Ligand SMILES: Nc1ncnc2c1ncn2[C@@H]1O[C@H](COP(=O)(O)OP(=O)(O)O)[C@@H](O)[C@H]1O
């Protein structure tokens with residue numbers, strides 16, 4: 001088992017109730033997990049805890065053979081080997097595509113860095129766009145730069161927070177397929193959070209449904225209770241137009 005999170009709980013300092021209650025999840029290497037839940041259910045908080053941007057109240061977290069968190073351990077975010085793609089991509093607007101991707105790379109020779117940038121830009125099919133600035137790219141292209149930047153240092157784990165929420169419906173289906181292909185090709189282990197069940201079903205090997213900071217169900221997309229299926233048992237997805245608004249669908 002590659003990731004082992006046990007009983008992670010957390011409360012924001014200004015709150016008397018736990019935002020996350022006994023979150024437990026194990027993940028295999030190369031697996032893509034989706035955390036699916038309504039707005040406010042605690043999805044971003046879980047990613048922040050995994051990334052080390054918040055300190056859990058209790059629980060433990062092991063990544064590969066590294067103990068990242070327990071009663072005696074707290075590995076700083078930059079030492080965790082975790083890459084993150086934020087909802088708004090958080091690209092540096094004053095830096096070219098190449099410089100955005102270069103930014104996250106660890107110490108190595110300039111040549112090796114440029115080689116790695118070339119590799120990941122090919123992976124996300126953005127070769128030829130090296131000199132562009134973020135404002136000269138479409139939403140989907142910006143998303144792929146953010147992904148290239150997260151993948152470039154070869155992190156142990158990639159976290160994605162609602163990576164599709166800024167995309168048009170037309171782009172969405174294509175990007176979702178691209179993202180799964182890119183992550184699988186890079187043999188990346190990934191956890192992405194979404195309020196959109198179509199995203200979760202299309203991308204994830206396994207889905208974790210959460211409600212009010214608590215795990216509600218875990219299963220393969222085809223196994224989950226409440227998944228809309230047709231008579232043949234195939235998952236019947238909702239029309240994208242119904243889901244393109246930011247309103248959460250029922251989970
Ligand atoms: N910085 C914060 N301080 C206090 N409460 C917060 C903070 N961030 C989020 N929360 C609360 O924690 C809960 C979970 O939030 P969040 O993880 O952002 O949900 P999601 O990402 O699923 O929409 C919500 O009730 C939210 O209001």
Ligand SMILES: [Mg+2]
Nearest residue numbers: 043044045161
């Ligand atoms: Mg969120």
